[in-house]
Amino acid sequence: MNAIPGRIAPAPLLSVEGLTKWYGHVLGCRDVAFDLRPGEVLGIVGESGSGKTTLLNCISGKLTPTAGEVRFDTRRFGLTDIYGLSEPDRRRMQREEWGFVHQNPRDGLRMRVSGGANVAEPLMNLGARHYGQMRQSTIDWLDRVELDTRRIDDKPRNFSGGMQQRIQVARNLIHGPRLVFMDEPTGGLDVSVQARLLDLLRELVRDLGLAVIIVTHDMAVARLMADRLMVMKGGEVVETGLTDQVLDDPQHPYTQLLVSSVLQI
Amino acid sequence: MTDKPLIIVEDLAKTFVLHNAEQATIPVFQDLTLQVAAGECVVLAGESGVGKSTLMRSIFGNYLPTVGSVKVWHDGTYVDITQASPHEVLEVRRRTLGYVSQFLRVIPRVPTLQLVMEPLLENGVSFEESKERASELLSALRLPQAHWDLPPATFSGGEQQRVNIARSFIRKYPVLLLDEPTASLDAENRAIVVRLIQEALAEGAAMIGIFHDLDVRDAVASRLFEVAQFKAAA
Numbered sequence: 001m002n003a004i005p006g007r008i009a010p011a012p013l014l015s016v017e018g019l020t021k022w023y024g025h026v027l028g029c030r031d032v033a034f035d036l037r038p039g040e041v042l043g044i045v046g047e048s049g050s051g052k053t054t055l056l057n058c059i060s061g062k063l064t065p066t067a068g069e070v071r072f073d074t075r076r077f078g079l080t081d082i083y084g085l086s087e088p089d090r091r092r093m094q095r096e097e098w099g100f101v102h103q104n105p106r107d108g109l110r111m112r113v114s115g116g117a118n119v120a121e122p123l124m125n126l127g128a129r130h131y132g133q134m135r136q137s138t139i140d141w142l143d144r145v146e147l148d149t150r151r152i153d154d155k156p157r158n159f160s161g162g163m164q165q166r167i168q169v170a171r172n173l174i175h176g177p178r179l180v181f182m183d184e185p186t187g188g189l190d191v192s193v194q195a196r197l198l199d200l201l202r203e204l205v206r207d208l209g210l211a212v213i214i215v216t217h218d219m220a221v222a223r224l225m226a227d228r229l230m231v232m233k234g235g236e237v238v239e240t241g242l243t244d245q246v247l248d249d250p251q252h253p254y255t256q257l258l259v260s261s262v263l264q265i
Numbered sequence: 266m267t268d269k270p271l272i273i274v275e276d277l278a279k280t281f282v283l284h285n286a287e288q289a290t291i292p293v294f295q296d297l298t299l300q301v302a303a304g305e306c307v308v309l310a311g312e313s314g315v316g317k318s319t320l321m322r323s324i325f326g327n328y329l330p331t332v333g334s335v336k337v338w339h340d341g342t343y344v345d346i347t348q349a350s351p352h353e354v355l356e357v358r359r360r361t362l363g364y365v366s367q368f369l370r371v372i373p374r375v376p377t378l379q380l381v382m383e384p385l386l387e388n389g390v391s392f393e394e395s396k397e398r399a400s401e402l403l404s405a406l407r408l409p410q411a412h413w414d415l416p417p418a419t420f421s422g423g424e425q426q427r428v429n430i431a432r433s434f435i436r437k438y439p440v441l442l443l444d445e446p447t448a449s450l451d452a453e454n455r456a457i458v459v460r461l462i463q464e465a466l467a468e469g470a471a472m473i474g475i476f477h478d479l480d481v482r483d484a485v486a487s488r489l490f491e492v493a494q495f496k497a498a499a
Contacts, residue, residue, distance in 0.1 A: 037352055195373035202372075224372065228351035242326060242351040249328040253284030260285065 011073060013038045013179060013211050014059070019068035021054050027235040028054035032068070034230065034240070038178065041205060041212045043226030043243065045219065045258070051235035052215045053183060059213065060181045061094055072097075072179070095125055099172030103184035105164035108171070109156045115167045116142070116152035122175040141170040145200060162193035166200070173204060180205075182214040186221060198224055219262050223247055231255045269338060270300040271440050271471035272324065277333030278497065279319055292497030293319050297333070299473075299490060303439075306462070306472040308486040311493045317475045320492055321442050323347075324473065325364050326354040337362055337440055359387055363438030365446040369417060369425040377420075378403070378413040381431045388436060395435075402431045406457060422449040434461050441465065443474040447481050459484045 012035035021028035029051040036042055044052045057063035059070050061082050069081045074093050082090055102108040109118050120138045128134050135152075142149045145166040147159075156164050165185065172180060185201065186194040202225060205212055216222050222229055222243060229246045231239040231254065239252040250256045278295035282288065293316040301307050309317040322328040324335050326346045336343035339361045346354060358364070363384075372380070378399055385395035403413060406427040412420065417428045426449050433441065443462070447455045455478065462485045466472065476482040 040352060199372070199374045227355055241329070242354055244327050245329055248322070249281075251282075251329060256284050 011079065012036060012071075013040075013073050014213075015069075015071040015079065016059060017069045017071075019055070019058055019070065020066050021058050021063065022066045027051075029058065029232070029235045032230075032237055034237075036179075036211055036213065038211055039209045041210075041214065041225055041227045043222040043229045044213065044215045044232060045217065045222050045229055046232035047217060047258070050232040052217075052232055054235070055232065056181055056183055056213065056215050060098065060100055061090055095122065096175065097178050099175075099177040099180040101165075101168055101172050101180065101182040101185045103187040105156065105161065105168045108168040109164060111156050113155070114153045115147075115156055115159060118156060118167055119170045119174055122171060126175055137174060138170075141174050142167075144204070145170045146196075160193075162189050162197060165189065165197055169197075169201065169204070173208065173210075176208075177210070179211045179213070182212060184216055184218075185214065186218075187216075194221075201225065219247060219259060231258065268302075270302050271338040272299070272301040272473065273334075273336040273343065274299040274320075274324065275334045275336070277320075277323065277335065278331045279316070279323055279328065280331045280497065294492060294495040295497040297492075297495040301440075301471045301473060303469040303471050304466055305487045306466055306474055306485050307488055307490050308482055309473065309475050310489040310491050315492045315496070317492050318444055321364075321444055321473060321475065325362065325442055326358070359384075361438060362440045362442070363433045363436070364442045365429055365433045365444060367426075367445045367448055369429045372416075373418070374416055376414045377408070377417050377428055380417065380428060381435055384432060384436050398435055399431065402435055403427075406431055407454065423451065423454065426450060427454065430458055430461070434465065437465065437468060437470065439470060441470055441472045443472060443476075445475050445477060447476065447478055455481055 014036040017033045019032040020030050032055055034042070044055060046052050054063065058065040064083060070083065071079050071081050073079045075097060082093065085093065100108065116135070116138045119141055120134045123134050123137060139149045139152060142152060147163060147166050156167060159167065186197050189197060198221060214225055226243045228241060229243050230237050231246065231252065233254045239246060239250065239255045246255060247259055250259050275298055277297040279293045281291040281293065283291070297320065299307065309320060311317060319328060323330045324346065330347050333347065335346040337346055337357055339357045344353060344357050346357065349357070378396065381399040381403060382395040385398060386392065408424060408427050412424065417425050420428070426446070430446055447458050450458065459481055462472070466485070474485065
């Protein structure tokens with residue numbers, strides 16, 4: 001009844017099952033399960049301390065979960081539990097196939113090398129050695145994230161917060177990842193800069209067909225970016241569904257509270 | 266074209282439960298059944314608060330019905346919107362199910378022309394063709410050309426409404442939901458929208474509409490559907 005014929009449902013890009021993280025006796029997140037399809041944008045929402053970032057870190061291979069599996073459709077090994085890979089294999093897969101945009105650009109950039117070098121570095125890590133080609137590719141990406149390409153050799157600290165975030169976005173997309181994690185990517189920016197960056201992200205995600213997992217506490221960001229949402233409270237997923245359905249007709253008491261607490265302007 | 270109904274609503278009920286208002290429950294409708302065939306425009310009737318928009322949003326997948334099913338004919342089969350996964354609903358919306366709401370949800374910074382082109386671009390139509398069709402439609406809806414490169418956030422209600430209409434009529438959606446599409450339009454623009462609706466019906470679209478303007482309603486309705494007959498007991 002629900003299958004859409006003529007299109008064989010592609011295998012999931014990412015499949016998470018029973019994911020649980022305890023910090024000693026303190027719960028980070030419990031029993032999280034979901035599939036992500038190629039090109040799908042999943043938003044994880046919830047208040048501070050609800051376990052969003054713990055979950056993101058477990059999924060993205062930064063934090064070993066206490067229990068559960070994170071299976072990713074790797075190019076080299078197919079659908080594989082990333083924590084079953086050897087450390088070098090996992091790191092290589094992360095470098096080649098993933099991107100991670102941090103809330104604070106300082107966590108995602110190397111502040112001592114130029115903006116251009118930051119953008120080009122992932123290419124070099126993947127074995128590119130032709131300096132001219134890398135520079136051209138960097139210029140293309142700076143242009144794509146609407147940065148002045150003449151500033152390619154400036155250090156990140158000489159860019160504004162919004163510009164630093166654009167450098168970070170370029171650095172995380174230049175190598176053609178299939179899955180990008182974003183942790184409050186517009187969190188530290190003022191609203192006008194935030195709107196521009198969101199619009200840019202939205203366009204890039206659509207044009208590149210990227211799968212994205214984006215963590216945000218901002219319902220407006222969630223509505224703009226995500227196809228579907230997972231609402232977290234106290235380390236557990238309390239509601240999931242199509243983004244506009246979760247926001248316009250929330251079912252769980254906590255989601256109702258969250259949505260009704262948004263200030264209108 | 267198929268002779269099957271394009272929309273089948275069966276035994277649908279919707280009750281809102283407000284957990285943070287002492288568990289208040291607001292029953293809207295129950296056991297609601299409705300079918301809409303190709304070329305038919307069913308107009309939802311009844312006074313404000315009877316649940317017309319709630320029914321429409323439940324059909325679009327924006328609201329989650331309490332029980333029942335909403336089947337939409339998509340790609341040669343019925344997809345139950347109430348059970349389908351998010352990506353399936355999005356796919357049905359992209360290709361089959363259009364929706365004109367009363368208000369435009371503005372995306373910051375995106376210019377009007379591009380907003381109107383989007384449904385075509387998402388369906389693989391070339392940029393040039395999309396741009397040409399969007400321009401034609403915005404001209405037909407008499408939106409001043411000076412506005413086309415501006416995001417519609419600052420437009421008047423009537424102008425935003427026309428951008429919204431252009432977005433939904435730029436493609437021939439087989440199924441269209443119209444929630445007061447002419448509410449803030451003047452007589453001339455209303456007539457243009459009535460013509461767009463009639464053309465789409467003639468080409469076999471199935472529609473469910475809410476129209477408070479009786480002239481518009483009479484011009485497009487195949488039949489009226491009283492939502493109040495399925496009023497849920499409080």
